[in-house]
Amino acid sequence: MFLYNTERYLAALYSLGGFFSLLSTISMAIVWMHWRVVLNTCAGDFHSYQSYYDEHDCGCILYAKDTLSYFVGSDIWICFWATFASILPLIFCFVFGCYHVYRVCCRSTPPRRAKTELHQRSNEVMQLTVEEDIVEENDISPYYWTPVTIIAIIMVFYTLSHAVTVSDGFRSTCKQYRNTVVKYIQAQGQMVGVIQSRLSCGAIFDFMDYLHQDLSYEKRRDYRINTSIPFILAVVGVWGACICWIGITIVNIMRCRHSRRVRI
Numbered sequence: 001m002f003l004y005n006t007e008r009y010l011a012a013l014y015s016l017g018g019f020f021s022l023l024s025t026i027s028m029a030i031v032w033m034h035w036r037v038v039l040n041t042c043a044g045d046f047h048s049y050q051s052y053y054d055e056h057d058c059g060c061i062l063y064a065k066d067t068l069s070y071f072v073g074s075d076i077w078i079c080f081w082a083t084f085a086s087i088l089p090l091i092f093c094f095v096f097g098c099y100h101v102y103r104v105c106c107r108s109t110p111p112r113r114a115k116t117e118l119h120q121r122s123n124e125v126m127q128l129t130v131e132e133d134i135v136e137e138n139d140i141s142p143y144y145w146t147p148v149t150i151i152a153i154i155m156v157f158y159t160l161s162h163a164v165t166v167s168d169g170f171r172s173t174c175k176q177y178r179n180t181v182v183k184y185i186q187a188q189g190q191m192v193g194v195i196q197s198r199l200s201c202g203a204i205f206d207f208m209d210y211l212h213q214d215l216s217y218e219k220r221r222d223y224r225i226n227t228s229i230p231f232i233l234a235v236v237g238v239w240g241a242c243i244c245w246i247g248i249t250i251v252n253i254m255r256c257r258h259s260r261r262v263r264i
Helices: 001-035 075-084 087-107 142-183 190-198 201-211 227-262
Strands: 060-068 071-074 113-117 125-132
Touching: 001 075, 001 087, 001 113, 001 227, 060 075, 060 142, 071 075, 071 142, 071 201, 075 142, 087 227, 142 190, 142 201, 142 227, 201 227
Parallel strands: none
Antiparallel strands: 060 071, 113 125
């Protein structure tokens, strides 16, 4: 793979990775901030709400649980991780992305087409067109690719753990609120099977938007959000970022192997 093409791929992948990281951060923050007070019902006095920095705060919508009396959120640190973990890959994507976009647009040179003439014994002349990298002073050092490859491999596992947390928390909350819906509408018979098996998580979170109110009447809001949209966008964002980092790792490994012969 030529250096110019490598940098084009990396510029695109870093840009996409940064977009997906930003998307997941914003989307997860919207869902978390909207429900953090409503779901914070794990304290002894359900009508007194503590600061979300309190150690007893359970206002996280991920891994929320259905109990006998209330639908209770999980520990707040889960949402801290789910929301802000994307900032680190976002920083890496911004730094490396700006570097490779700048080189593609201003510095890097496309591969040169060189013609080579071959003379045979029959006095026939054959012309071959060969593409080759042009080595210039502004080329990236061959020693650049090893550390960035290591960083990319680490970020693959980092974003993978983040994606698993968000998607599994989404699935768990959806499953638990199905039980809440069954109890709320007093479903029986086949209706329970429909709610538990056929309704999508988007429909389940629609029930949550309209039926799940704050325990304190004075704190109830007169507006709603479509919880399923930012929640699903957060899941798409974390997995999109993970896939981009896998692509970045593959490209960096290929370039690292290609530059091995010029390293001293």
